Amino acid sequence: VKAGKLRLVGVxxxxxxxxxxxxxxxxxxxxxxxxxxxWFAMMAPAGTPQPILEYLSAEGAKALAHPEGREKLNAQGLTPRGTTPDDLGKAMRVQLTRYGDLIRQNGITAEYRMSSRTW
Known part of the structure; x- marks a missing residue:
């Protein structure tokens, strides 16, 4: 984009x-x-003790606050935000509900096509 070979028309x-x-x-x-x-997120298995989740969340927030890391992410078109595990869970539920509703309202279904290729 910055080289002028690609034009962004919207985000x-x-x-x-x-x-x-x-x-x-x-x-x-x-x-x-x-x-x-x-989005990208760091996940842990269900049942992970709360103190470990809090530690991982705090370390992730530290990493996202590091200027060099933020600069590298920004250069890739990413906007690092960081959030709490609870806020991430809420955002995921909202997004999945929205997409599920959109899929149902528009009758979208998965298609499976068998390749004519033999493996």
Missing amino acids: TTPRRMPQFPDVPTVSESGLPGFEFNS
Whole structure:
């Protein structure tokens, strides 16, 4: 994008991205309410003791606060936010509910096609 070989016409986040402040959101561009976020998260197995979860969360927050790490993530078009395990769980439930509703309302189904190739 910065080299001029690719032109961004919109971002799918709810707000403009700091890396591309002049690029409008898809919502601003004519699809009000449109939002599609991808995210990365550190997970632990169910039943992990709370003190371990708190330690991992604190260490993750420290890593995301490190200027060099933030700079590298920003250079890849990522916006590191960091959150608590509870907030992540809430956000995941909201997102999964929204996508599930969208899939049901539009009758979207999975397709499976067998390849003619033999392995």
